[in-house]
Structure formats: C-alpha cells, structure tokens
Amino acid sequence: MELFHDIGLGFSVALTPWNLVYGFLGVLLGTIIGVLPGLGPVATISILLPVTFTLPAPAALIMLAGIYYGAQYGGSTTAILVNLPGESSSVVTAIDGYQMARKGQAGLALATAALCSFIAGTLATVVIAVAAPALAEVALDFGPADYFSLMLFGLVAAVILAHGSVVKAVGMILVGVLLGTIGIDANTSLERFTFGIPSFGDGIDFAVVAMGMFGIGETISNLEQKDSARTFVKEVTGLWPRWADMRRFIKPALRGTALGGCLGLLPGGGPVLASFSTYALEKKLSKRPAEFGRGAIEGVAGPEAANNAAAQTAFIPMLTLGLPSSAVMALMIGALMMQGLSPGPQLMNQRPDLFWGLIASMWLGNLMLVVLNLPLVGIWVKLLSVPYRMLYPAIMLFCCIGVYSINNNALDVVMAAVFGAFGYIMKRLHCEPAPLLLGFILGPMIEETLRRALLISHGDPMVFLQRPISLSFLVMTVLLLLVLVAPMIRVTRERAFEEGAD
Amino acid sequence: MDIKVSSDFLTGLLFCGLGAVAIIIGSSYPIGTASRMGAGYFPLMISSGLVLLGGILIIRSFLVETAEVGHVDFRPLLMLVVSILLFGLLIESWGFLVAGVLVVVGARVAGRHYAPLETALLAVGLTVFCLLLFVYGLGLHLPATHLW
Numbered sequence: 001m002e003l004f005h006d007i008g009l010g011f012s013v014a015l016t017p018w019n020l021v022y023g024f025l026g027v028l029l030g031t032i033i034g035v036l037p038g039l040g041p042v043a044t045i046s047i048l049l050p051v052t053f054t055l056p057a058p059a060a061l062i063m064l065a066g067i068y069y070g071a072q073y074g075g076s077t078t079a080i081l082v083n084l085p086g087e088s089s090s091v092v093t094a095i096d097g098y099q100m101a102r103k104g105q106a107g108l109a110l111a112t113a114a115l116c117s118f119i120a121g122t123l124a125t126v127v128i129a130v131a132a133p134a135l136a137e138v139a140l141d142f143g144p145a146d147y148f149s150l151m152l153f154g155l156v157a158a159v160i161l162a163h164g165s166v167v168k169a170v171g172m173i174l175v176g177v178l179l180g181t182i183g184i185d186a187n188t189s190l191e192r193f194t195f196g197i198p199s200f201g202d203g204i205d206f207a208v209v210a211m212g213m214f215g216i217g218e219t220i221s222n223l224e225q226k227d228s229a230r231t232f233v234k235e236v237t238g239l240w241p242r243w244a245d246m247r248r249f250i251k252p253a254l255r256g257t258a259l260g261g262c263l264g265l266l267p268g269g270g271p272v273l274a275s276f277s278t279y280a281l282e283k284k285l286s287k288r289p290a291e292f293g294r295g296a297i298e299g300v301a302g303p304e305a306a307n308n309a310a311a312q313t314a315f316i317p318m319l320t321l322g323l324p325s326s327a328v329m330a331l332m333i334g335a336l337m338m339q340g341l342s343p344g345p346q347l348m349n350q351r352p353d354l355f356w357g358l359i360a361s362m363w364l365g366n367l368m369l370v371v372l373n374l375p376l377v378g379i380w381v382k383l384l385s386v387p388y389r390m391l392y393p394a395i396m397l398f399c400c401i402g403v404y405s406i407n408n409n410a411l412d413v414v415m416a417a418v419f420g421a422f423g424y425i426m427k428r429l430h431c432e433p434a435p436l437l438l439g440f441i442l443g444p445m446i447e448e449t450l451r452r453a454l455l456i457s458h459g460d461p462m463v464f465l466q467r468p469i470s471l472s473f474l475v476m477t478v479l480l481l482l483v484l485v486a487p488m489i490r491v492t493r494e495r496a497f498e499e500g501a502d
Numbered sequence: 503m504d505i506k507v508s509s510d511f512l513t514g515l516l517f518c519g520l521g522a523v524a525i526i527i528g529s530s531y532p533i534g535t536a537s538r539m540g541a542g543y544f545p546l547m548i549s550s551g552l553v554l555l556g557g558i559l560i561i562r563s564f565l566v567e568t569a570e571v572g573h574v575d576f577r578p579l580l581m582l583v584v585s586i587l588l589f590g591l592l593i594e595s596w597g598f599l600v601a602g603v604l605v606v607v608g609a610r611v612a613g614r615h616y617a618p619l620e621t622a623l624l625a626v627g628l629t630v631f632c633l634l635l636f637v638y639g640l641g642l643h644l645p646a647t648h649l650w
Contacts, residue, residue, distance in 0.1 A: 051642075165510070167562075171517045171555040174548050178524055181545045190541040193527060216586060223578035223613045393609040394628050396582065400589045400605050401598075401632055405642045413590030421583045428574060429513045447544040459537030 007129055010356030014364055019059050019357065026063035027365045030070020031372055034077070035380045037084050039395060041071040042434075043218060045331045046210035047398050049338065050406040057339040058354045062361040064335055068328050069121065069311050069362065072271060073369045076113040076304055077380050081106060081236075089271035089307040092279045096292065096299030103295050107239040112297055113304040114373045115241070116253040120305035121366035123257050124264075124312035128319075128359050132348070136320040139345035144452035145463045149473035151442050151449065154323045156477050159435065159484055166484050168431045176439025177446065179204060186444075187451060199411055206334040208403055208412050209440055212419025213426075213433040214327070215399040219392050220424040236377055249301035252282050260306030264313035264325075274310035275303035312362060319355060320345055322445075327434040330441045505571040512571065514559030521552030581612030598637070598644040602629035 013019060029048075033039045045064050052060035075090035080097035093113060100109040142150070159169040182193045183203030194200035241249075259281060260274035282302040283292045292299050315332075317323045322343035324330035336343045341351065348355045373380070403416040423433050457463035464470050524545060534540030562568070585608020593601040606625035610616070636642045 167555055167558055168510075168513055171513070171552060171559070174552045174555065175517070175520060177548050178520070178545065178552065181548070185541040187539070188532075188541045190531060192531060192541055192545060193524070216582065219609075220578050220582050220612075223582070224575045389610070389613060389615040390624065392613065393606040393624060396586065396609045397602055397605050397628055397632055400586060400593075400601070401636055401642070401644065404590070404593060405636070405644065408643055410590045410594050413593070414587055417583045417586035417590065420586065421579060424579055428571060429509045429516070430569070431513060443548075450544065451539050454536050455538065457537075459535060461536070 003129065003133075006133075006352065006356050007360065009352060010129075010358075010360030013058055013353045013357030014062065014360035019062055019361065020364070022055065022059040022063040023066050023361045023365050024368055026066020027070035027073075027368050027372065030067040030072075031074035031077075031369065031380070032383065033067070034071035034074020034090075035383050036074075036386070036391065037078060037082075039391065040214075040218075041068045042210070042327045042331065043215040043395070044071075045328060045335075046207055046214055047395075047402045049207040049210070049331065049335055050402045052335055053338050053406070057336070057341060057351065058357045060335055060339060061332070061354060061358050062365075064332060065315070065358060065362060066365045069308060069365060070369060072308050072311050073114060073117055073373050074380070076117070076300075077110060077373065077377065078384065080109045080113065080300075081381060082384060089275050089311070090304075091272070092275040092303040093300055095279070096294075096296050099293070099295035100297070100300065104237070105295065106236045108241055108245060108297070109300055110236065110377055111239050111241045111374060112245070112249050112300050114370050115246075116249060116256065116301045116305040117308040118366050118370045119250075119253045120257040120260065120309040121312060121369075122363060123254075124261055124309045125359060125363040125366070127261055127313060128316055128362070129356075132316050132320050132355075132359075135316065136345040136348045139321050142345070142469060143467060144449040144456065145467050146469040146473070148446060148449040148453055149464055149470040149477070150321060150323060151446050153473045153477045153480070154317075154325070155435075155438060155442060155446075156480050156484075157325070165430065168429075169435045172426070172431050172433070172435040173439035176436035176441075177443035179209065179436075180440045180443030181447070186448070197411070199407070199409055203444075204415060205406050205412060206331075206337070206440065207406055208416050209419055210327075210331060210334070210437060211399050211403055212416040213423035213436065215395065216416060216420025217423025217427060217433065219395060220420065221427050222388070222392065236381065239374055239377070245297060248297050252278075252298040252302035253305040255281065255285075256302035256305030257309045260309035261313045263306075264310030265316055271307035271310045271314075274306040278302040278306035308366075315358075315362075318343065319347065319358075322347075324438060324441060327437050330437050333441055504573050507571060508563040508568040509571045510559045510568040511563035514556040514561075514563065517552050517556030517559065519556075521549040521556060524549035525553070577614070578612045581608055585609060585612065594645055598633065599629055602632060 014023065029044065030041065033041065033044045044067055048064065048067070052064060055063070072089060076093045076097065078084055079090040079094035080101050083094050083098035097109045097113065100106065155173050159166055180203070182200055184191050184201050191201060256278040259278050260271070263274040263277065264271070279299060279302060282298045283289050286292065286296070286298055288296070314325050314329055317325050318329040318332055322333065324333050333343045341347065399416065400413055403412050404410065406412055426433065453463055454461070464474060528542050528545045528549065531542030531545070532540035533542045533546065585605050588608065589601045589605045592604065603625045606628050607621055610621045610624070615621070637644050
C-alpha cells in the first residue's frame with residue numbers, strides 16, 4: 001500500500017534525532033506560550049520565523065507546527081487552573097474546566113483535556129494522511145483561473161475569522177493586498193510603492209508585518225489593561241481518570257473530533273469556532289444539560305478534542321492548495337516561502353520527505369504533549385506565577401532580534417515598529433490584524449493568477465465562469481458573502497463571540 | 503485620553519486616505535489592458551476598492567449610531583514604538599548590548615513598571631541571555647561587540 005509506504009517515509013524523517021529535538025522544542029515552547037496568557041502562537045511563530053531560516057525545511061516546519069498545536073494543550077491548562085484562556089481556543093474549556101478544578105477535580109479536568117486532545121490529534125493525523133494526497137491530486141488540474149477563484153474564496157472566508165464588522169475586515173484584506181504589491185513587479189520589472197528605498201525592491205518581509213502587527217501591536221494593547229491579580233487553583237490531584245470517567249468523555253471526544261476536524265478544513269473555521277460549536281452540540285445532546293457551566297466533564301472533553309482536531313486539519317488546505325485558512329497557516333506558508341519552497345499541490349511530489357515528515361511529527365508531537373502536560377503539570381502551575389511585567393520586555397527584545405536577523409537590516413526593525421503602531425491603532429478601531437496578514441500573503445498570488453488567467457483568455461473575464469472548478473469556488477464565495485451579510489446569521493455570529501468575551 | 507469620535511468614521515477616513523495615496527502614487531504606473539496588465543492595473547483595482555469601502559464606513563457612521571473609540575492610553579504606544587525604533591537606529595552603530603538594554607528599559611517604562619533595580623537587572627539579564635542564546639548559541643549575526 002502506498003499510504004503505508006508514505007507514512008513509513010514520514011516517520012523515518014520525523015524520527016531522526018534532530019527532527020525529534022526540534023519537534024520537542026516546538027511542543028515545549030508551544031505549551032509554555034499556551035500556558036502564559038497574553039502570548040499566542042501567532043506572535044511566537046512570527047518571532048521564530050527568522051530563526052527557522054537557518055534550519056532545513058522539515059525541521060523548521062516540524063518545530064513551527066509543534067508550537068501551534070502545543071499551544072492548544074497549554075492553553076487548556078491555564079483555562080482550567082486560572083479560569084483565563086491562555087489561548088483563544090480554550091475560552092470554552094475555561095467554563096466547565098475551572099468549575100471542575102474548584103470542586104477539587106483539577107487533575108481529572110487536566111487529564112480529560114490532554115487525553116481528549118491526544119485522541120483528536122491521533123485521528124486528525126490519520127485524516128490528513130488519507131485526505132491530503134487525494135485533494136492534492138485534484139488540485140494539480142487547477143489552472144490560473146481556478147486558483148484565482150479559490151484564493152478569492154479563501155479571502156472571503158477569512159472574514160468569518162474576524163470579529164465585528166464585515167466591511168472593516170474586507171478593508172483590512174485590501175490593505176494587506178496593497179501592502180503586498182510593494183516592491184518590483186515580477187512581470188514588468190517596474191518598482192511599485194518603493195519610495196526610492198532600495199531594500200523595498202523585494203517587498204516588505206512577511207515576518208516584519210506579522211511581528212509588528214501581532215507581536216508589538218498586541219503587547220501595546222495588553223499594556224493598556226491593568227495587570228490583574230490572578231486567583232488560581234494550585235492543588236492538582238487525581239491525574240489519572242477512572243474507568244467511569246473515561247466512559248463519560250470518550251463519546252464527546254469522538255464527536256468533537258469529527259465536528260472540529262470538518263470545521264478546521266474550512267478557511268476561516270479554525271479551533272475557536274470548533275470548540276464553540278462542539279460545546280453547544282454537547283450541551284444539546286446531554287441528558288443533564290444543567291450540569292454544563294457547573295463542571296461537566298463533557299464540556300471539557302468535546303471542545304478540547306474539537307480545537308485540537310481543527311488545529312490539525314487546518315494543515316490540509318495549507319499543504320495541498322497553498323491556501324492559508326488562518327493567521328498561523330499564513331505564517332506556515334511564509335516559512336515555506338522563506339525556505340524557497342512554493343506551497344501548493346506540487347509540494348507533496350517535490351518534497352515528500354517534508355510533507356510526510358510533518359504529518360508523522362504531528363502524531364509524535366501529540367504523544368510528547370501528553371507526557372509534557374500531565375506528569376509535569378506542576379511546572380506549568382509555577383510558570384503561571386510569572387508576572388506579565390517580567391515577560392513582555394523579553395517578548396519585545398525577542399521581536400527586535402528576530403526582525404533584525406531576517407536580513408541583518410536595521411530598516412526592518414523600524415518598519416516593524418511602524419507596523420506595531422499601525423496594528424495597535426487598527427485594533428483600537430476594531431479592525432482585526434488577521435485578515436490583513438492573509439491579504440498580504442495571498443495578494444501577490446492573486447495578482448499573478450489574475451494576470452495569467454486573463455492573458456490566456458485574451459482579456460475575457462468570462463474565463464472565471466466557464467471553468468467548472470473556478471465557477472464552483474465563485475458560487476461558494478458569493479454564497480458566503482450573502483451569509484455574512486444576512487442579518488440573522490450576523491447576529492448569531494456576534495452572539496457567539498460575545499459569549500466568548502465574557 | 504477619551505476620543506469621542508465614531509471608530510467607523512475614523513476607519514473609513516483611514517481606508518480612504520490609504521487608498522487615495524496609493525491611487526496618486528500609482529497613477530504613474532502604466533495600466534495596460536486586461537489581457538496585458540501593466541504594473542498599475544492591479545494596485546488601481548485594490549486601492550479603488552479601499553476608497554469605496556472607506557466611503558461606505560464614513561457614510562454609515564452618519565446614518566447609524568456607531569461606537570466611539572473611547573479611552574486610548576498613548577503612553578504604551580509611544581514609549582514602546584520609540585524604544586523599538588531606537589533599537590533599529592542604534593543597533594548598527596552602538597551594538598546589540600546597548601540597543602537591547604534600551605528596548606527592555608523602554609518597554610518597562612511604557613508599562614509603568616519603573617522599579618529601577620528590577621528593571622536594571624531584567625535589562626542586563628535578558629540582553630546577556632539573548633547574546634549567549636542567539637549570537638553564540640544559534641549563530642545569528644548581531645552587531646554585538648562594537649562597544650569594545
């Protein structure tokens with residue numbers, strides 16, 4: 001069987017000592033930043049992007065991916081013990097997890113979260129291994145027009161990701177696309193928006209934008225809030241669940257995996273949406289819905305499985321189509337490009353070692369995470385007592401070093417400071433940075449495919465409607481736009497996010 | 503400082519401004535035709551879209567009640583941005599040790615955490631740690647030794 005051969009190849013890559021070390025570093029770092037509130041995977045991955053430049057491509061991707069799903073595990077620890085989501089996707093876990101911890105079941109809640117995440121991670125890895133090659137096969141037939149429509153769909157889907165106004169999110173996408181045009185135009189070799197600065201010729205580096213908007217911008221807005229004292233549950237006992245507990249959480253975990261896995265595939269879906277929907281589903285299915293909010297184990301199991309499954313299946317569109325479904329996946333594509341690889345369906349054939357190594361490393365990473373998170377939980381509890389005033393200066397210093405070392409160019413640091421200010425201002429105006437980043441990544445690809453598609457069709461825009469693949473993406477895009485603008489759905493979407501903010 | 507202006511209005515103004523600047527700068531780039539696009543074709547499309555969206559936001563802010571921007575604390579914004587700018591301006595002439603210490607101190611001042619002794623220890627500790635980790639450990643080329 002070819003699948004087994006491929007997976008064998010993957011493990012042979014992932015199990016080399018150095019890749020194991022980088023994988024471990026990734027999940028360790030992911031757990032740490034997941035545990036610490038106020039520092040997320042997006043900022044961390046953007047800070048580390050320049051460092052990965054010196055690594056071989058598989059090691060770089062394995063480490064960055066580890067940070068991402070490691071943060072999902074770490075985030076739930078903080079949610080359960082402090083009632084603060086360490087990570088946006090663990091908002092839901094805090095509801096019942098913290099109640100369990102207050103009843104003296106902190107150990108059980110942590111074990112449930114870790115084991116359900118592991119179950120979901122294992123199943124999602126299998127799904128990626130089966131589904132991704134099939135999808136890539138289909139994507140090989142895509143022409144420029146199909147890619148254009150696909151990316152348009154991806155951008156519109158990214159709007160779901162953003163809270164608040166649809167108009168603002170679309171505007172942020174356009175700002176991102178416009179920023180992406182800075183530099184020498186590939187087709188006509190004409191300098192665009194470079195203001196005569198030579199180093200702008202290659203465009204603004206992706207890591208500069210990401211680090212400015214997420215690393216620096218987020219820190220500025222965190223500093224505005226008061227450093228509130230945290231009350232947390234320090235006693236963790238009973239880490240090993242009893243058989244009866246396991247029987248209670250296995251079904252929610254499987255349902256969460258299925259729902260989360262599907263939502264993760266959709267551009268703009270992602271772990272946050274997955275955990276919210278699964279919580280709602282479990283509450284509806286439960287025979288004792290009144291327990292929810294008062295420490296129901298199902299309310300921890302389902303969402304935890306769902307957010308981990310979604311975090312992993314989000315890799316499928318990224319790896320097979322080159323389409324980022326979230327800011328983290330956009331960063332992954334940035335990392336691939338920095339390595340000189342072009343993401344897309346041909347990646348799997350050109351670099352099977354990278355592709356299958358990454359998939360195998362996800363399962364290994366999940367295994368490491370269970371070990372890291374359960375027996376070592378005491379360390380994470382200690383880490384929670386590090387105050388933010390000690391952390392953010394370090395984050396800022398890492399940001400500066402990271403940006404400077406991309407090209408050893410001091411102008412990059414200045415640009416990052418500018419994007420930091422811009423990111424903060426936009427955040428205060430209720431404009432999210434994630435759509436801008438997606439626009440920045442996809443912008444140049446959209447321009448290129450648009451040009452090529454219209455060149456082939458001699459300027460006839462009907463080409464986008466004549467090709468069935470392109471047409472179906474455009475139809476989906478229009479439907480999505482209608483859904484976003486339709487008032488009824490907009491209200492429920494706002495309500496879902498408001499519940500999250502409470 | 504309290505800003506009692508609609509956030510939608512300001513966003514619209516910003517989008518319009520950015521779009522307009524891009525249109526003006528981009529007007530010198532050749533447009534070309536749909537089948538043979540010049541360098542200016544795509545940016546013109548995008549920046550026109552941006553002006554349009556900005557216009558929608560501005561008009562809507564007059565028709566519907568929208569949220570005000572509210573309280574903005576300029577201190578973290580200015581101090582943090584300035585300290586990172588300083589890092590960028592000083593790293594090549596004064597070296598990483600000076601620039602690094604400046605960023606940490608600037609960040610602490612930005613967040614109103616003076617505590618001179620703690621700040622000094624943190625600044626020196628972090629900078630030396632980063633020097634060891636990134637320059638000697640990971641082999642990044644930071645201008646570290648300009649001081650001596």
